[in-house]
Amino acid sequence: MTEETDVIVVGGGVSGLIAARELSGRGLRVTVLEARDRLGGRVWTDHRLGRDLEIGGTWLHWVQPHAWAEVSRYGLEVTRGPRPEEAYWLAGDEVRTGDLDEFMRLIDPGMRRLLDETMRRIPRPDQPAAGAEIADVDGFSVQDKLDELDLPVEEYRANEAAWVGHFNAPLQDGAFTAALRWTAATAGSWHLMHEASAVFRLAAGTKALVSAIAADGDADIRTSTEVRRIEHDADGATVTTAAGDRLRARRVVLTLPQNILGELDVSPALCAEKRAATEERTASRGVKAWIRVRGPIRPFFAYSSAEHPLSVVRTEFNGEEDAVLVAFGADSERISPNDVEAVRAALRAWRDDLDVLEVSGHDWMADPHSRETWLMQRPNQLTQYFEAQRRPEGVLHFAGGDVASLWAGFIDGAVESGLRVAREISDDLR
Numbered sequence: 396m397t398e399e400t401d402v403i404v405v406g407g408g409v410s411g412l413i414a415a416r417e418l419s420g421r422g423l424r425v426t427v428l429e430a431r432d433r434l435g436g437r438v439w440t441d442h443r444l445g446r447d448l449e450i451g452g453t454w455l456h457w458v459q460p461h462a463w464a465e466v467s468r469y470g471l472e473v474t475r476g477p478r479p480e481e482a483y484w485l486a487g488d489e490v491r492t493g494d495l496d497e498f499m500r501l502i503d504p505g506m507r508r509l510l511d512e513t514m515r516r517i518p519r520p521d522q523p524a525a526g527a528e529i530a531d532v533d534g535f536s537v538q539d540k541l542d543e544l545d546l547p548v549e550e551y552r553a554n555e556a557a558w559v560g561h562f563n564a565p566l567q568d569g570a571f572t573a574a575l576r577w578t579a580a581t582a583g584s585w586h587l588m589h590e591a592s593a594v595f596r597l598a599a600g601t602k603a604l605v606s607a608i609a610a611d612g613d614a615d616i617r618t619s620t621e622v623r624r625i626e627h628d629a630d631g632a633t634v635t636t637a638a639g640d641r642l643r644a645r646r647v648v649l650t651l652p653q654n655i656l657g658e659l660d661v662s663p664a665l666c667a668e669k670r671a672a673t674e675e676r677t678a679s680r681g682v683k684a685w686i687r688v689r690g691p692i693r694p695f696f697a698y699s700s701a702e703h704p705l706s707v708v709r710t711e712f713n714g715e716e717d718a719v720l721v722a723f724g725a726d727s728e729r730i731s732p733n734d735v736e737a738v739r740a741a742l743r744a745w746r747d748d749l750d751v752l753e754v755s756g757h758d759w760m761a762d763p764h765s766r767e768t769w770l771m772q773r774p775n776q777l778t779q780y781f782e783a784q785r786r787p788e789g790v791l792h793f794a795g796g797d798v799a800s801l802w803a804g805f806i807d808g809a810v811e812s813g814l815r816v817a818r819e820i821s822d823d824l825r
């Protein structure tokens with residue numbers, strides 16, 4: 396027998412849960428089908444190394460309007476890691492030490508020159524592909540544009556490392572326009588962009604946000620329910636799960652990350668642009684590692700370069716007995732976040748005085764339900780695919796942080812996209 400409902404939401408990440416909350420709040424019957432045995436998708440608070448760690452998305456900021464509205468709505472407390480008291484970076488093989496302000500001054504000329512044209516290219520970050528001058532630069536990678544600056548080597552390496560931290564991808568794969576999008580969202584200020592993307596986090600973890608959204612509304616939420624097939628026509632869609640169950644709905648919301656959307660068997664097939672975007676994949680293929688070291692230490696920040704398996708590391712928790720660092724690298728094939736020896740060796744790029752006790756992380760690239768970390772478009776994907784990726788196809792609607800307009804690739808973007816599809820569907824069904 397085929398179960399019937401008004402809306403099926405495929406995916407119980409932030410975007411899917413927001414869509415479900417909004418639609419069920421408008422009186423529609425909503426069923427969320429989530430493949431994993433937990434909700435949250437690419438946000439995941441897990442207890443490891445003696446702390447509640449964010450294995451996926453972490454930081455948010457008051458300049459991210461959709462995420463911040465959720466913080467206000469649920470009264471969530473926001474905190475930050477310890478302020479870095481020292482900074483390390485590399486000039487060739489030589490390790491430089493100083494404070495974070497010195498490092499910021501070092502990268503400032505490169506950042507300014509690289510991002511100088513931000514507001515001309517993207518005058519409306521909420522419509523990133525609409526600017527008249529965006530197509531001229533969408534074919535470049537951020538590496539192409541960094542190379543054009545011809546910076547002195549110390550500045551060049553430092554800028555590279557900062558961008559690896561943002562892109563979580565080899566810089567030759569990441570679109571220059573992705574850097575412009577982030578910076579346009581903070582009205583052209585690279586300092587604010589930097590702060591918005593990597594300082595403030597939820598004190599009770601993203602799990603508090605996920606459970607608050609899931610509990611708000613009366614959607615029927617089912618975990619461990621993977622969707623395999625969707626057949627759609629003018630009246631609705633039939634969804635088949637991996638277990639062979641069939642559900643029918645008037646509308647379906649798909650929230651799958653770009654890299655796996657094309658794996659769903661959809662009939663009639665999705666448009667050529669959506670399929671091409673999946674085939675090309677996003678640029679993001681990096682790694683996030685958590686590292687417990689013997690304490691006490693002075694909280695620090697360290698940047699190497701794109702050549703190193705870990706380009707950025709910093710102290711996120713600090714105690715008397717131990718400290719927990721978080722690190723990012725461009726390519727998950729170059730280092731596993733669970734390989735203690737490899738992580739130890741990578742840290743020695745800056746410091747050989749740290750006693751690494753344990754490491755942890757998740758291989759998001761190998762995870763069949765994501766196969767990417769946070770969205771980082773490749774050159775030309777913004778102008779070729781962005782509009783089509785968001786466009787409904789008959790009764791199918793598309794949400795997800797990957798297809799958000801303002802803070803794509805962020806928790807904010809996931810919320811924004813969930814709100815958008817809920818509005819599209821309720822307008823449609825009214």
Ligand SMILES: Cc1cc2nc3c(=O)[nH]c(=O)nc-3n(C[C@H](O)[C@H](O)[C@H](O)COP(=O)(O)OP(=O)(O)OC[C@H]3O[C@@H](n4cnc5c(N)ncnc54)[C@H](O)[C@@H]3O)c2cc1C
Binds near residue numbers: 405408592652806
């Ligand atoms: C390591 C890492 C660090 C990050 N850091 C930050 C950060 O600091 N700040 C920030 O704002 N953002 C960050 N992000 C990005 C942020 O987490 C994501 O943009 C956001 O969570 C995406 O939400 P979503 O709902 O669009 O997608 P997802 O969370 O990917 O949700 C999609 C859901 O669909 C499910 N699914 C997939 N296939 C199927 C199927 N066939 N059937 C049923 N369900 C399916 C998945 O299991 C998943 O739960 C980070 C992400 C990662 C991975």
